[in-house]
Amino acid sequence: MKVGRTLLVGVPVLFLGYFFVYPVASILIEAATGEGGMDFLLTASTGRALWFTLWQAAVSTVLTLLVAFPLTWVVSNFDFAGRRTVMALVTVPFVLPSVVVASAFIALGLRDSVVAILVAHVFFNVSVVVRTVTTVWARLDRSPIDAARTLGASPWTAFRQVTLPLLSPSIAAASSIVFLLCFTSFGIVLLLGGLRLRTIEVEIYQRVTTYLDLPAAGALALVQLVGIVAVMTAYARLQERRTRKLHLRPEAQVLRVARGRERIWMWSIVTATTALTLVPPTVLIARSMRSGAAGWRFLADPGPLAVDPGAAIGNSLQSAAIAALIALAVGVPAAVVVARSAPGWGRWMDVVVMLPLGTSAVTIGLGFLVALDRPIDLRTAPIIVPIAHALVAIPFVVRAVLPTIRSIRTVLRDAAAVLGASPARVWREVDLPLMARAVGVAGGFAAAVSLGEFGATAFIVRPGTVTVPTLIYRLLGRPGAVTFSGAMAMSVILMVLVGGLVMSLDRLRAGELGSF
Amino acid sequence: MLTAENIHVAFGDTVALDGASVEVGDEIVAILGPSGCGKSTLLRVIAGLQRPDMGAVTFDGEDLTSVPAHLRRFGLMFQDYALFPHRNVGRNVAFGLEMQGLEREEISQRVSEVLELVGLAGWESRVIDGLSGGEAQRVALARTLAPRPRLVLLDEPLGSLDRMLRDRLVEEIREILTEASTPAIYVTHDHDEADRVSDRALIMRAGRIVASGTLDQIRTGANDPWIQEFLAI
Numbered sequence: 001m002k003v004g005r006t007l008l009v010g011v012p013v014l015f016l017g018y019f020f021v022y023p024v025a026s027i028l029i030e031a032a033t034g035e036g037g038m039d040f041l042l043t044a045s046t047g048r049a050l051w052f053t054l055w056q057a058a059v060s061t062v063l064t065l066l067v068a069f070p071l072t073w074v075v076s077n078f079d080f081a082g083r084r085t086v087m088a089l090v091t092v093p094f095v096l097p098s099v100v101v102a103s104a105f106i107a108l109g110l111r112d113s114v115v116a117i118l119v120a121h122v123f124f125n126v127s128v129v130v131r132t133v134t135t136v137w138a139r140l141d142r143s144p145i146d147a148a149r150t151l152g153a154s155p156w157t158a159f160r161q162v163t164l165p166l167l168s169p170s171i172a173a174a175s176s177i178v179f180l181l182c183f184t185s186f187g188i189v190l191l192l193g194g195l196r197l198r199t200i201e202v203e204i205y206q207r208v209t210t211y212l213d214l215p216a217a218g219a220l221a222l223v224q225l226v227g228i229v230a231v232m233t234a235y236a237r238l239q240e241r242r243t244r245k246l247h248l249r250p251e252a253q254v255l256r257v258a259r260g261r262e263r264i265w266m267w268s269i270v271t272a273t274t275a276l277t278l279v280p281p282t283v284l285i286a287r288s289m290r291s292g293a294a295g296w297r298f299l300a301d302p303g304p305l306a307v308d309p310g311a312a313i314g315n316s317l318q319s320a321a322i323a324a325l326i327a328l329a330v331g332v333p334a335a336v337v338v339a340r341s342a343p344g345w346g347r348w349m350d351v352v353v354m355l356p357l358g359t360s361a362v363t364i365g366l367g368f369l370v371a372l373d374r375p376i377d378l379r380t381a382p383i384i385v386p387i388a389h390a391l392v393a394i395p396f397v398v399r400a401v402l403p404t405i406r407s408i409r410t411v412l413r414d415a416a417a418v419l420g421a422s423p424a425r426v427w428r429e430v431d432l433p434l435m436a437r438a439v440g441v442a443g444g445f446a447a448a449v450s451l452g453e454f455g456a457t458a459f460i461v462r463p464g465t466v467t468v469p470t471l472i473y474r475l476l477g478r479p480g481a482v483t484f485s486g487a488m489a490m491s492v493i494l495m496v497l498v499g500g501l502v503m504s505l506d507r508l509r510a511g512e513l514g515s516f
Numbered sequence: 517m518l519t520a521e522n523i524h525v526a527f528g529d530t531v532a533l534d535g536a537s538v539e540v541g542d543e544i545v546a547i548l549g550p551s552g553c554g555k556s557t558l559l560r561v562i563a564g565l566q567r568p569d570m571g572a573v574t575f576d577g578e579d580l581t582s583v584p585a586h587l588r589r590f591g592l593m594f595q596d597y598a599l600f601p602h603r604n605v606g607r608n609v610a611f612g613l614e615m616q617g618l619e620r621e622e623i624s625q626r627v628s629e630v631l632e633l634v635g636l637a638g639w640e641s642r643v644i645d646g647l648s649g650g651e652a653q654r655v656a657l658a659r660t661l662a663p664r665p666r667l668v669l670l671d672e673p674l675g676s677l678d679r680m681l682r683d684r685l686v687e688e689i690r691e692i693l694t695e696a697s698t699p700a701i702y703v704t705h706d707h708d709e710a711d712r713v714s715d716r717a718l719i720m721r722a723g724r725i726v727a728s729g730t731l732d733q734i735r736t737g738a739n740d741p742w743i744q745e746f747l748a749i
Contacts, residue, residue, distance in 0.1 A: 409598070411594055411596065411598040412598050412600060414560075414563075414565050414585070414592075414594070414598065415592070415594060415598040415600070415659075416586075416600075416611065417564075417565065417584070417585040417586045418563050418564075418565070418585050418586070418588075418590065418591065418592040419586075419591075419611050419612035419615055419659070419663065420586045420587075420589070420612055420615030420616060420663065421586050421611075421615050422584075422586050423586075425586075425615065426586075429611070430600065433602045434601070434602055
């Protein structure tokens with residue numbers, strides 16, 4: 001067990017140390033010591049980027065809350081045929097790669113404008129709000145609300161005075177996540193913002209690719225990190241202060257069948273939201289089919305100048321498989337350590353594995369570029385792409401398996417031990433079978449993250465390792481209607497790959513909930 | 517014969533066991549005490565799940581104090597049964613036999629034998645999820661007895677069941693334990709249950725054993741007012 005324990009702690013610490021802490025530290029050193037790094041922060045263009053990053057994130061968050069509210073109300077209160085399907089459908093945009101979403105909005109003609117960015121962010125993040133709030137609202141014990149009604153509160157007053165305060169922690173949680181995602185949004189802003197609109201993320205990318213100014217990029221990454229840490233700290237404080245023990249019940253006991261006017265509202269909201277969700281994917285497909293399926297013909301025969309689409313798909317699938325394996329190999333041991341350790345130790349590991357989530361993908365990519373040429377030059381090794389993807393996916397893996405590991409009661413391990421199972425045997429007979437499904441879901445999710453990853457890949461991709469999202473970006477950057485249609489067709493392929501993977505995972509998870 | 521001598525266990529500043537000593541021969545002994553007196557901790561020390569800060573556990577003269585739980589060949593029935601949710605009834609009962617490395621046929625024979633003993637003949641393929649409290653309790657008892665442990669430890673085995681069911685099951689447990697002729701320690705906070713299941717009772721208070729004998733003997737013999745009051749409830 002000594003050996004096992006060392007591996008459990010050692011693998012995550014070494015991996016994250018070398019591929020995360022070391023690169024990020026190198027960025028900071030580059031920013032502090034490189035020429036003109038810190039001075040760049042005082043320029044007007046940095047100020048503009050910072051201001052735009054902040055306000056677009058804030059506005060996107062508020063808009064997302066407003067758009068998500070009606071559907072959240074519906075799925076948190078009513079049971080109806082197709083409820084699960086609607087939930088799955090609104091989740092699809094969130095798992096769609098940013099490049100795909102951006103392509104869809106370009107196809108809609110929304111390009112080079114603030115509106116395009118805001119609408120794309122809302123489209124992306126509605127499901128975060130719906131899912132996060134619904135898990136609480138749909139299970140919230142209604143008796144306090146009924147009590148308020150009998151005490152003379154109107155439905156609206158009861159909602160404001162009772163329901164809303166009880167939901168506020170989950171609304172705050174959802175808002176923080178959405179804000180963070182929009183704050184670090186890269187693909188959307190790069191593709192939809194044109195030359196004028198830049199977030200810090202995009203500014204970092206431009207500094208590196210256009211000016212090769214690593215000190216300035218490092219200094220911007222530092223600003224970005226400070227901003228993220230500030231948001232996360234505020235969020236943690238908020239959570240701590242606001243967390244109450246809620247009385248939660250099974251959904252089946254809470255949800256009811258809509259009647260009369262409620263029914264009309266319910267179906268209108270469901271129809272409108274699902275229709276809006278389906279617009280961008282439909283446009284993508286339609287655009288790829290235009291003028292005799294020009295996009296698909298282009299993919300079949302891209303000509304001498306383009307990159308091979310088949311190779312990109314192969315690269316993406318291979319990266320996804322390797323990234324999923326790495327993310328599991330690092331994330332599962334880390335989750336076990338977090339779940340099992342004494343509070344102090346466990347929390348330390350928890351913070352370490354969650355850091356990549358708070359860091360932006362662009363920072364990770366930049367860090368690889370700055371740091372990984374020493375001691376051996378990994379920057380040109382093909383494995384670097386799946387490693388970067390794994391780094392982005394690890395926090396998701398930990399979050400996916402941690403609740404399951406925590407839910408395995410110690411008494412089951414004790415029971416197995418008393419019945420004669422050695423510690424290794426207990427692990428094999430109790431922990432492993434009970435974790436298996438969560439690990440499978442986490443691995444699939446890591447693969448989905450890898451398939452759509454763009455921010456980190458953009459920095460480290462080489463001609464031989466072009467993935468589907470980077471290929472789409474390159475095609476969009478070229479003139480001509482035919483390459484544009486090709487980008488649309490490529491986006492459709494990526495959408496089908498990721499969408500199919502996530503939908504089948506969702507089914508797997510439903511089976512798990514049903515069997516325990 | 518099991519002896520646990522002068523066992524001390526502290527969790528931080530809380531003293532759970534403060535020099536508890538127990539001897540169990542070929543008999544069923546009840547350990548009776550209010551909640552929080554250290555009964556469950558004592559069972560965990562005997563089972564090997566909790567290392568004592570001080571004191572020794574021996575069985576038939578062999579010192580077990582540093583022997584890990586899975587090598588002690590004791591059976592422990594948990595308060596909330598701790599059935600494995602990913603295995604059906606039969607595979608729960610088979611677990612201890614599998615750990616002994618028995619042949620598949622031997623295992624299935626023993627499983628059906630023990631299930632019959634607890635009145636669940638033929639229940640092998642049922643899932644754990646659908647069992648009622650009383651049924652889960654029987655499966656847990658069968659799982660504990662299947663590997664023929666040298667000593668059975670029962671931690672409030674009827675604690676979560678309603679009164680009527682408890683009255684019926686307490687008699688059954690005594691019969692089953694007698695039939696299996698395994699020495700047993702039965703922990704409870706209910707003196708009626710203790711009286712009916714055991715040959716002898718130990719009264720526990722604040723981490724120590726304060727009285728021993730049949731409950732009648734203790735009632736008449738004790739001049740400690742706390743014991744009198746505890747048994748009078």
